[in-house]
Amino acid sequence: MGSLTRLIVFLSIFAAITLKANSQYLLPIIKDEPTNLFFTTLSIGSLATESPVNLLLDLESNLTLVNYDYNVSVFIDSIVSCHSSTCESIPGHGWDDGDPYCSCVYRLSSLLGQNASIEAYVIQDTVSISTTDGGKLLSEVSINPLTISDYRGEEFITYLPPLVSGILSLSPVSSSFIKQVISFYGVSPKFSLCLPSSGAGHFYIAADNYFIPPFNSSVSPMTLSPLKAINSESYLLDVRSIYVDGTPLSLSPNLLEGGAKLSTMVPYTLLHTDIYNALAQSFTLKAKNAPIL
Template sequence: MRGLIVLLFILATVTIKSNSQYLLPITKHEPTKQFYTTFNIGSSAKSPVNLLLDLGTNLTWLECRKIKFLTSLRLVTCQSSTCKSIPGNGCDNNKSCLYKQPNPLGPNSDITGRVVQDRASISTTDGGKLLSQVSLHHFTFSCSGEKNLQGLAPPVAGVLGLSPGDSSFTKQVTSAFSVIPKFSLCLPSSSSGSGHFYIAGVHYLIPPFDGSNNPIPMTMSPLKDIGSGDYLINVQSIYVDGTPLSLKNPNLLSGGAKLSTVVPYTVLHTDIYNALAQSFTLKAEAMGLIKMSAKAPFKDCFEVSVSKKNMPVIEIGLPGRAGEVKWRFHGANTVVNVMETVVCLAFVDGGKKPKEMMVIGTHQLQDYMLEFDFSRTMFTFSDSLLLHNTTCSTWPSQK
């Protein structure tokens, strides 16, 4: 009987753990259009580190001298199971574990650093407020040199790995705490408020949504191939105000679209961009917008009166459970203000031979709730929160 009680207690504990969820803030650095989160690394509860969010980085890396308290930092050895579990690991002469991976801000450069472990502290949440602090006792990351910080926003000390790889920050957290293997991002469009970075999110409390009786409406679509190390979605078609784009080569969409938290504006193969720009221009001019000269890096710009803010809607058609679903982008996500009465199509021509045919950037992702679920290999997205008179910057008071 006593054994049964112990078993039931263990099962109850596991159930409680599986319902835990965590919340970190997201800050937008306006001059660089970069997004970073902040949490404590090290032995002190007051050792905050700012790290750039990157969906393409596997192992988190940072300039470790930016951490105030390093008394609990320890090197990972080459022969350890931790080192061996990291794909592409290496060794130095001191038999320390090394790891090399691409620099998200330097396409032709790599980041090499010694693999280390330390404690990381994050907050539990009820979906809206931050509750108690918990510790990830063996957070694995790499220490990099200060020269690798070039291009990063001044407050940022490194890059937080959010890739589908097993060494990513989110995979480490969900594995350590035995919680739902997923994370969610709500990128703020303003630098004056905090966005939301959920791990194992169950309830998303962003007023007026309360998480249970009035949840944020979400749409699901399968991720294309997380084994690639990137988050790719299956693009079936693209529409402007309901009219599908006519592409010379429809196969350009077959590779899908890569989601990025470091590319500021969506980058398209030249043929996709030209078809989108042509269709958008026709619709915009029919609405009374006047074509203007280009404003680099944007090629298609328009004069618009202060009172007339309607813009053509751009939609991406994705596979859903019962046919095609549409991810809709409205004015705030389709254009960018370059002058008081001039807006530009917030998409960039990536040339004829880009590595990826489509890379969806942060301007398009702002003010949407985006969920990456590893257990089902699904990508889930909301409508623009702006359509519900709220934003990702809505952050309730702490408990």
């Protein structure tokens, strides 16, 4: 299968919000070659203590996770209380029974496909991003407060590529980075990722005009597929049909609805387990019965 010079993923988050501004924002995307993972650089902290942080892009994380001990020295505006509505809105939230201040805690049982036991304090800090006209960076603006989580320990770093100190949450839930930015500025509820095969890519937020380098003329025109992101922690796609050697797989219509999932953690689209098993079995059978040339 041929590979595109760049992979464009357009994600539209549909929500009933009023558009208050026409601003659009831009962050860089860098590919970590050894792991094939993608990260962006985000400025965290007040103006006096602002530090750039490299964060992996994750379409399924519900809350941005930063290791403040790794290479970040910032001022934490506040720790979120476990009794607050902010804490209650975060999937995976909890609290430390031994903490007299009842600090909100964000818990992870897996990270990058591996079993993990990570607890991070939920905090609110200042984050800066750049506005754009669709092709270049303009002025820098701040979001305060932005709810994120702070993990202080070396175990978290062992799961991440070198020079990366956290995960940027892009899931459809209200606590994710992307949903917080959209809500804070009241902008168009959509974002797009131009994931580079090498070099730099672009991460647009609320952008109606995208600056995208020209493709090779052999690449077919891009089409958009509707996503099912509402009431889900993932971005799902309907599967219309799958053919193996010209024969369609017999699959339940209920299985096809939302049967594929987009991910930035693996270099392919994920299929529902039952769909994948049916595909693998059919392909194996066809391969065994294929004539030997």
